Amino acid sequence: MSLSEISDKIARACVAAGRPEGAAKLIAVSKVQPNARVQAVLEEGHRCFGENKVQEAAGKWPDFKEQFTGVDLHLIGPLQSNKTRAAMELFDAIHSVDRPKLATSIARIAQELGRCPDLFVQINTGEEAQKAGVLPRDADDFIKECQGLDLPVQGLMCIPPVEEEPSLHFALLAKIAKRNGLAGLSMGMSSDFERAVALGATHVRVGSAIFGERVAG
Ligand SMILES: *Cc1c(COP(=O)(O)O)cnc(C)c1O
Numbered sequence: 534m535s536l537s538e539i540s541d542k543i544a545r546a547c548v549a550a551g552r553p554e555g556a557a558k559l560i561a562v563s564k565v566q567p568n569a570r571v572q573a574v575l576e577e578g579h580r581c582f583g584e585n586k587v588q589e590a591a592g593k594w595p596d597f598k599e600q601f602t603g604v605d606l607h608l609i610g611p612l613q614s615n616k617t618r619a620a621m622e623l624f625d626a627i628h629s630v631d632r633p634k635l636a637t638s639i640a641r642i643a644q645e646l647g648r649c650p651d652l653f654v655q656i657n658t659g660e661e662a663q664k665a666g667v668l669p670r671d672a673d674d675f676i677k678e679c680q681g682l683d684l685p686v687q688g689l690m691c692i693p694p695v696e697e698e699p700s701l702h703f704a705l706l707a708k709i710a711k712r713n714g715l716a717g718l719s720m721g722m723s724s725d726f727e728r729a730v731a732l733g734a735t736h737v738r739v740g741s742a743i744f745g746e747r748v749a750g
Contacts, residue, residue: 542726561743562585562739563582590608608627608629628738637682689715
């Protein structure tokens, strides 16, 4: 699908859900894509991108940021503590805040840098052992802990289990956000972004539907 087809689908899903047309932002997930494809999407005028690895992003985005103004870069993959500073210097938003140690280190580095990316707390809605994120039952305490550190928590993020109906997970994420007074919902990927928008997504993370399948590896 083209970028404009996806944007149209998002806008229509917003309106169908009784939300303003621009209520959900499209994060084009450019991980593993050849630079020429990313460049083509930048040339179409899109500026909001997602990457899941700090090192990979650090290899390509400084150059793109020199060529194109207004790039809005989101880290959507897990963040190792030793890469926190690099991530905070490069990214405008981090969607994978999921443990006290990371929150503390973000708070400390934010003090030093005098700025902090927008933050999303990742919730492991499917309670999957191999997946990052805070368990739903621990979410309220962890969100409060982050807020106690003065972190700019904008919302929550989830990656539903592959085998399950994603809408149940989107609804759970929305419920946890609502009771914590958080407006942001980072949810929905290529296969389910319209369902995510219907349930209140403010950020959808779409990769393969825009760029084509990622080359394995
Ligand atoms: C890769 C990735 C996406 C995009 O997945 P697609 O199915 O290609 O749209 C979204 N979110 C996260 C966290 C990812 O790692």
